[in-house]
Amino acid sequence: MKVKLSRPKPSPLRRHWHLAPGIVFLNHGSFGACPKPILKLQSELRQKMEAEPVQFLWRRYEERLEPARAALARFVGARARDLVFVTNATAGVNAVARSLKLKRGDELLTTNCDYNACRNVVVEAARRAGAKVVVAEVPFPLQSADEIVAAVLRAVTRRTRLAMIDHITSDTALVFPIARIIRELEARGVDTLVDGAHAPGMLPLRIGRLNPAYYTGNLHKWVCAPKGAAFLWVREDKQASVQPAVISHGNNRSRPGYSAFQDRFDWCGTFDPSAWLCVGEAIDWLGKRVPGGWTQLRARNHALTVQGRRLLCERLEVKPPCPESLLGTLATIPLPARFQGLPPGGKIDAEQLRLYDEFGIEVPFNRVGPKATRCFRISAQIYNAVAEYEYLAEALAML
Numbered sequence: 001m002k003v004k005l006s007r008p009k010p011s012p013l014r015r016h017w018h019l020a021p022g023i024v025f026l027n028h029g030s031f032g033a034c035p036k037p038i039l040k041l042q043s044e045l046r047q048k049m050e051a052e053p054v055q056f057l058w059r060r061y062e063e064r065l066e067p068a069r070a071a072l073a074r075f076v077g078a079r080a081r082d083l084v085f086v087t088n089a090t091a092g093v094n095a096v097a098r099s100l101k102l103k104r105g106d107e108l109l110t111t112n113c114d115y116n117a118c119r120n121v122v123v124e125a126a127r128r129a130g131a132k133v134v135v136a137e138v139p140f141p142l143q144s145a146d147e148i149v150a151a152v153l154r155a156v157t158r159r160t161r162l163a164m165i166d167h168i169t170s171d172t173a174l175v176f177p178i179a180r181i182i183r184e185l186e187a188r189g190v191d192t193l194v195d196g197a198h199a200p201g202m203l204p205l206r207i208g209r210l211n212p213a214y215y216t217g218n219l220h221k222w223v224c225a226p227k228g229a230a231f232l233w234v235r236e237d238k239q240a241s242v243q244p245a246v247i248s249h250g251n252n253r254s255r256p257g258y259s260a261f262q263d264r265f266d267w268c269g270t271f272d273p274s275a276w277l278c279v280g281e282a283i284d285w286l287g288k289r290v291p292g293g294w295t296q297l298r299a300r301n302h303a304l305t306v307q308g309r310r311l312l313c314e315r316l317e318v319k320p321p322c323p324e325s326l327l328g329t330l331a332t333i334p335l336p337a338r339f340q341g342l343p344p345g346g347k348i349d350a351e352q353l354r355l356y357d358e359f360g361i362e363v364p365f366n367r368v369g370p371k372a373t374r375c376f377r378i379s380a381q382i383y384n385a386v387a388e389y390e391y392l393a394e395a396l397a398m399l
């Protein structure tokens with residue numbers, strides 16, 4: 001049954017997306033959403049690929065790949081030679097964790113805020129080697145970034161070989177103080193793999209300056225590239241030991257002008273590279289939607305997130321679980337007491353389904369912290385408007 005609350009007006013910029021009319025889309029965080037002009041470009045590239053498959057995928061592949069890599073390098077503050085495309089952040093984490101030469105008794109550090117799929121990767125890498133996964137317990141709710149740094153550092157031992165640390169966490173939507181964490185871990189002799197799945201396009205990035213051992217990020221989320229576009233950056237001294245999750249020709253065929261690292265990753269078997277090839281245009285196009293470019297776009301999305309969270313916390317009479325300084329363009333908000341204490345009812349919570357089916361709102365629900373507090377997570381992309389968060393507050397009140 002559709003409930004008759006009048007639907008809020010989204011931002012006029014939403015006309016550039018295919019998002020279904022009548023759906024209030026407050027979950028950009030899960031998979032992003034690709035704008036029409038970028039999808040059109042991707043279709044054109046696919047047509048070219050099918051018109052001349054060998055020319056496109058083999059003989060002249062690098063002619064299209066290199067401009068995309070160069071644009072990405074500028075955008076994330078890195079050298080192009082340290083960057084490779086992967087299909088998603090999960091593939092980036094797989095490449096790094098499964099390339100580690102672990103010994104029995106070694107420790108891999110992660111946090112209780114990590115992403116389940118990535119946790120599974122480090123668990124499997126540890127299991128194979130007889131190594132151990134140590135989970136740092138980051139509090140939630142929390143008051144300051146110091147609590148995050150302290151939790152991570154408390155979990156370090158002299159056996160810690162690698163720490164997988166999210167730049168922006170998924171369920172708790174916290175922007176971790178990643179520069180401090182990398183620095184402190186480095187000082188203790190621990191390499192960091194940054195899971196930056198949400199970072200590109202949400203935060204300004206200078207990966208070369210951050211200089212962790214490894215950094216992976218998605219481009220289909222906050223850069224709005226087509227799905228299948230992500231990257232892995234590896235510090236030069238680590239590149240020789242990193243293999244892609246799928247090994248192909250690059251291990252014994254080198255191309256002039258490319259590092260062995262790039263040879264291994266640039267081709268992982270026949271696939272559709274069109275998402276990667278759209279990355280430069282996606283960065284350029286999205287950055288031009290507001291006069292102040294990417295800086296203004298990120299600031300606008302952050303301000304809308306803060307405004308949305310404030311009004312939802314007020315209307316629902318719940319306390320914000322973290323300071324605004326730890327927010328990017330996602331925010332996790334606890335549900336009021338009357339929603340708490342219910343066991344999970346399946347893949348998707350009943351209230352989340354009702355929000356979609358009855359009110360046309362796409363917003364994720366989750367359970368976080370030691371008490372499995374039921375929360376929901378909002379996001380803000382330039383197609384959103386404040387009226388959409390007001391509408392969500394009204395709908396939640398009616399559940």
Ligand SMILES: Cc1ncc(COP(=O)(O)O)c(C=O)c1O
Pocket residue numbers: 029030088089090091114115117118166168169170195197198218
């Ligand atoms: C923190 C984090 N890491 C990794 C991922 C995995 O991204 P993908 O499914 O694109 O590999 C996500 C997805 O939302 C995420 O939030």
